[in-house]
Amino acid sequence: MNEQTKTKFNEIRKVIDEHLDKYTQVKYPENIYKAIRYSLLAGGKRLRPVMAVEAALLFGAKQEEIIPAACAIEMLHCQSLIHDDLPCMDNDDFRRGKPSNHKVFGEATATLAGDALLSFAPKIIIEKTPKSISSDIIILLLNEFFTAAGTEGIVSGQIVDIESEKKKISKETLEFLYEYKTAKLFKLALRTGAITAGVNSDLLQNLTLFAQYYGYAFQIYDDILDVTADIDIIGKTPGKDAKNEKSTYVSMYGIEAAKKQTLFLCNKAYDILKQEHINSEILEGIVSDIIAGICKC
């Protein structure tokens, strides 16, 4: 994305960071708050909450109306990373360039920090969303949240991911993984923003489709980086997929096909924006970042 868009993105990101900090002030018992804050305030890109804020603003909601739900989505993302990194799951020692949560706080506290975030997040939506957003909308947002979080979302993505290790998987299973492990949270982000702004038409369906194309492109690009980049760039241990014998688009079809597919998906995402006359520097910018990344690989 260009400098102007980056500045706009970072302004929203700063507000998200400030609120994540404010929402999780340390109380007794201190260790659980410290563990939550360690991972939550570790300087992620805040892609998902920024997307939620952008969608809300695009369709007429005020920033303060979406900030709590946007922060809740980042909390859910953080919860899934903490639990995914556990030794019994992906067993990853690094995340966002720092030792993973369980390496610092131990497995028990890391497990509980994830559990805590799954309750923290909906409470933030309930308690911090301004009264200008109706109870019916709040319930819709919570329902979207738990659809993305549970068996209809990332939990099922993670379980199929674990079951697929060291196995040859079908194209359908690979697509299931991309959908449930990755795209669901991007869908949640855009839908949360749009629903907060009162969008409930075909537009919502098409935003969901944008998130799907973007999510698949994001994940294939992530798989490419796992093969080509080093730890300084991706902030987590590279070569993990090969080590865990995980099937990815890259391992199944090769790097060149993966790059081509990513670009194809990015163009499909652009098409949706054009079709719906959505004029969003940020949504265009996050797609262009993937394209730029692919061209550098």
Add this chain to the structure above:
Amino acid sequence: MNEQTKTKFNEIRKVIDEHLDKYTQVKYPENIYKAIRYSLLAGGKRLRPVMAVEAALLFGAKQEEIIPAACAIEMLHCQSLIHDDLPCMDNDDFRRGKPSNHKVFGEATATLAGDALLSFAPKIIIEKTPKSISSDIIILLLNEFFTAAGTEGIVSGQIVDIESEKKKISKETLEFLYEYKTAKLFKLALRTGAITAGVNSDLLQNLTLFAQYYGYAFQIYDDILDVTADIDIIGKTPGKDAKNEKSTYVSMYGIEAAKKQTLFLCNKAYDILKQEHINSEILEGIVSDIIAGICKC
């Protein structure tokens, strides 16, 4: 409780069991549903959901209005047991007389089954509660649920429990543990029932106090059983507290003082029922069961 009350209790329990079964029908990916059902349908006493139903009926709600939220509370209870039993936590191989979830499905799936239940439960409240219950009440119920589930509830209870192992703890820490690990879920049960029926006065406060006395009594009785009973009676490995060097009322004050304190708390719980003119066979019955148990020890 007498035979008539037991019959009434079991009738509600049967409805709870039927709904838990219905709500968790196996879909793809099958293993996560199987893991959830393994622990959820393992034949628990259903004390908490029955308490929720009883409170709702006492104050004028219909049974179908409370069943979804009552089932959600049992799901939360089940989630906490699955995660507490993990090797990194209490490392317990048996629960409800069967191998623990992680012994059957592995640690990764057990962790994810717990995560899934934390999303499953609120979705059941949102999607299955009849429309006769307003959106505002649904939000109150969800807020109560997440207060009991997260850092203001059982997560903090569990973290302090783990941090207290192999340490001499204060009376205040012991009370924190009883409150956050045990009483919070009983409070949630009665409050959920009462709020569904529209109760929001001093009565709600006193029901909460009943749940506190009952919860403390329940936990001290559980600690006594851990020392005196065998696995056939309690369905989990006995002697765990001593093995894990956990402080309990029993280890701190001795068995006789623990029995005396339990009876004292049971009488305080009875007093609340009398004071509020609550004529409930079931609430009286669950207190009398603890008294009868203490007398047999």
